[in-house]
Amino acid sequence: MKYSNQSRVLVAVDSIIFGFDGSDYKILLIQRGFAPEKEKWSLMGGFVQINESVDEAADRILKQLTGLEDVYLEQLHVFGKPDRDPIERVVAVAYVALIDIQKYQQQINDDFHARWFLIKDLPKLIFDHEDMVKTALERLRYKAAFHPILFELLPEKFTLPQLQAMYEGLYDTKIDKRNFSRKILSTSLLKKEKDKDKSSSKKGAFFYSLDEEYYKENFQSILNFIPKNEIHMLSE
Template sequence: MLVAVDCIIFGFDGTDYKILLIQRGFAPEKEKWSLMGGFVQMDETLDEAAKRILNQLTGLHDVYMDQMSAFSQPLRDPIERVIAVPYVSLIDIEKYSKQINNDFHAKWFSIREIPKLIFDHGDMVELALQQLRYKAALHPILFELLPEKFTLPQLQTMYEGLYDIKLDKRNFTRKLLSSNLLHKENDKDKSSSKKGAYYYSLNEDFYTRNLSNILPIVSKSDISLAAE
């Protein structure tokens, strides 16, 4: 029996959520779209294997990773008995674009236009999105997707895209500015209007201390009211 790790890598390009997929390089399902994965080595923990596999594809270290439930259906792999442990990773697309490993024929897809994936990888992605929506409502993990500087409209678009809702701008801004997560910068993004929107950056110390704490940016009522 083998144990594999599969990395479900999400990014955000400023307007849309993306998932990073590769073309499988061997049979079965050769050249079909797949998650980036590999077998756990004898001298590795699951976390170490996931970090190694993610680094092979993106060249990135110290990336947010969250282990999901194992997938263990006996016939999930048609060749051999494999238990797979997926990991959700959140990365800044701008960092990834500079370090891409082209050996795996990797490509970003919108989460609204994900192609058919091999084996049970589609089920893994669906579970990962459910888990991400749940955790993002309680913890500020979505900031892992952002570049060093960002605007409040970009933040609102990011949260709205994850839940497919429209948030009240004033309420959302008030929650953000009272959270102590942000530093206001002196410069503005004027790409969308002459007036522009101030850039903000993440208060790294506060963020690191509170990543595991309950610090909701959106609430259940925000999601419920916006969806009605």
């Protein structure tokens, strides 16, 4: 039995995959492998199969195209303009993924010519993927002001200056060093390591690592790392 007088609509998932290389934010793109727009730059995406949920499809496609699994992946928004795909009526469910670039490069799947692009220097994307990126960036900026999701972008060990640079880069703003350090250390999210990063100075900066258990238990805690005026601008 089928619903009568109804047209077929395909459901796709597309993932906006963010990475941070220590100084700049990047997005992972692939060259589309089939028409239309074959070999044009695209977000990671594919169609939902008949026997899987939308979330399961997002996990499957991410693993297929990048080799990664168990990464931060959150449903973002539904994009459903009737003419968004020139071939068929396709509704796309967009996801945001946050990936440690160093970890990704060790598992890269070369079959789809995946490449990291600076957010400020993206090539022209297919369909409405540029709108997806814009929406994802707005969501990431808003959510990162209140929840520690940006830690998903960091390697196992990092310094406070690296962490601060990550927040400053996302909001394109300068944050007071002392206030930032005080706030982040007061959360108890970090564990101080014994070794230092001396790549930028003789004195060096201590490495820190994330307390994974505390992080999972307190993921929804409000952090307010970002100056209030920045948060106000994001909520307007």
